[in-house]
Amino acid sequence: MHSHGGTSFRFDPGALCLELLLTGGPGWLARFEVLHEPADLARWAVLSRLPDGLDLTVDEDELAAARTVRDALHVIAADRAHGRTPDPARLAQVSAAAAVPPLGVRFTPDGGRAWAPGATGGQLLSTVARDAVELFGGPHGDRVRECATDNCALLFVDTSRPGRRRWCSMERCGNRHKVRTHRARPADPNAGT
Template sequence: MHAVGTGLTLRTPEGMPYLFDPGALCLELLPTGGPGAFARWEVLHRPEDLAAWAARSRLTPPPAPDGLTDADVTAARALRNALLRLAQARAHGRPAPPADLETVNAAAAAPPLAPALAGDGTRRWAAPVTGEALLSTVARDAVDLLSGPHADRIRECGAGDCFLLFVDTSRPGRRRWCSMRNCGNRHKVRAHRARHDEE
């Protein structure tokens, strides 16, 4: 998984790459794994894995966290799992799980990454770039998303076997698929075959 501009390059079960833009930083964390059946996709095992995710995220410039620990990885996974359940609840019109709200709010309460201006006029992150600050930034993004104007645009991919979540930022609000190159294309192929079989 890596970011290209705004979006992640994911791979189909067959290994084919496709671009997936979830539309928000907090939703970029979700494809790293999750609870229950999602555990088989887990990629956050070591501090280096969390650092690699940060480098591929939409944060600009890509942050390079200092001194990440196993505790940071555990906190990242807990935050991600809470975000997954909250986004799923919002996408399907269910109440937000209180324990997950507490997890996100606790992470958001810590100081976030602080932008700074470098001597050459470029943007950087003020030191220290800690795991706690990284996760606070992600959690604050989630607070903004889930309480903001696009909260009702959080969607789960329309394919029955895909659970990727995204913000539908299309003007008509009709985005159905995680990616037209993946689930959207598979749907088109199935629909074409079904029409062909009816002829």
């Protein structure tokens, strides 16, 4: 990822559905919008955790549907991160997308896995929505977190063994927190003597 200042840092939200949240969102998140045309959604899919080789065609309606589901996922994820009950209307939006057939898979001649040709934006969105249903309705649903830094709203699934991950990235927000904490400590009057 890249911050507003252009600094790059590693960030793994832990789930495909949470990766989609990095493309923009509702309200103040609209300033981060990157899904302007159908090709942008196809480009996101190639950069996502989905394996390579996805032959994807996206139309305007599928792009609009992806933004709608993404915005619903933002609210659902934030609700889960803060212990609030998710909005049934938003859950229904994601469920409707999940009801469409997902991306198809097939065997390659050597027995490997590949995407079936002719994938659509609707199938991609279904795959993302199904991932969301599995995440929020599964055992890690209560491990969705929002970065603990005041000015960062990145959402992630905490897959750490103790379940105490606080920051989107140790390289970015975690390090900033440690620096602030260190600087806020009172100077040791006996230091240097």
